[in-house]
Amino acid sequence: MAYVPGVALLAALVAGCSAGSDADDPAADSKPGSPTVTAAPPGKYRTLPESCRAVPRSTLRDLLPGTATLPGEQQDKVYEGTATVTYDTDRKVGCRWKSDAQDASRNLSIDFERVVSYDPAVSDDDRARDVYAKKQEAAALPAPSGVTPSETPGGPASKPAGGTPSGSPSGSSSATPSAAPSGSSTGTGPDADLRPRLLDGLGDAAYLDDELTRAGSTAQHRTVSVVFRTSNVIVTVQYTEQPARVTEVPDSRELQEKAQALARNLAETLSD
Template sequence: MQRKAYVTGTAALLAALLAGCTSGSGGGDDTTDKNADTGTSTVAAQPGKYRTLPEPCGAVSHDTLDSLLPGITQIADADQRDKAYQGDATLTYDTDRKVGCRWKVESADATDRLSVDFERVVSYDNAVSDDNEAQTIYTQLETAADIPESAPPTASESPSPSDSTSASPAPSSSAPSSSAPSSSASVDPASATSASASASTASADIQPRVLTDLGDQAYLDDQLSGSGSTAEQRTVTVVFRTSNVVVTIEYEEQPMATGTVPDSKEMQDRAQKLAAQLAEALNG
């Protein structure tokens, strides 16, 4: 009787184990299906176009340095002149992310300085692309420089000759005639208005402003420091963004003679020419 009870208990235990295995197998299948149905994939933002940066001290040609730093060709010693061309690399701890170079040359007329900086922007947020992060950095620089949002009035917005002449009263027919020429008669209203419009346009052309033909975004700043009692230093800054690289150019000139003011248009033209060359080299 005892042996029969033992066999019956063993059979019951085996049946329970088999039922548990069957149930567990079904549950596992359900779990796998649910994971497959609810799984999602995250798409990372696009990386920037640039993975490396140029060698900054070699990015500016000798001809360009001759233009921006006129005193460099006046250096008599060949070794000193070569050293001036080489510039001084900016100290940086990650040359894959940020590099720069500095030049300083003194001449009999002025001291000229040039700096060029490249920053390759990398976003560490999968939802933000490198380009968008670089755009944010560029916008911060432009905002800090306080670049005007709109340009000053152009020639088309100046009063027309008809507006200025219509406001003047018509001459009286009873006024006595004079054989002597009048000084006011020698002034042509149209010419005066044209000259005023040209001066306004020229002034607008050299003001701090957004540049529309350089990289993806760009601006130019022009600042004059000093007074008539000291030599006035002019600093022209050009900043532009191409994809995920932000380039900053600073060009300074301080004349030796007191009261001398560096030419704004000439310095801006030189800085913009260099910026165009660097943008072309990056895209090349």
């Protein structure tokens, strides 16, 4: 009988600990009618296409002229492309193609980036919108109207290498020019629509950049980039031409039309 009080005390302590555990349980603190945090919806795309198979061979023949004259095995090697090295094919994939012809060499690349938000309060689409906005800002697209760009042999320079808008005359800077297409220097002529710009009707948002670059005494090469976002995927198309002759300048209109056509086809493929 002398041990009965001790047993009663032990039972009371156990009961007290059980009550304390309930107090630490977050569910026990919840009150009826308290707001519930809802996770942001996931993006539309959960996977990415096989980048080196994303461009039909018929399109590659058009973008890489000269390849069709190669022997069969060499053609196949060019058209197969080279996959971009990536450590997470669920998040980023890409492919590169190159052809050398008598008149010029051409390079084509495509990249797919699937953006995922790890913040439950931010949707994948919103995160992708931020990533795309930074890319567009880095491109430093010229305004539709403003300072008259400088003249270069290939056309008006919209910005020097590095993406900073420039209004300095040709030859006043040693920086490698990154020029807008040949045409009007005021942005109001027949080729004004070829300047780097935002694009309509391509994904949720899109822009085009056009850079003409000199590399010492070698021929100028022009790179047209088309970047667009559709839901939580950002796609980049780059098409470059370098003529064999130093005196020749790659044609902006042709490169832009082909790069845009490919970008629109990729957007349609993603929507399927």
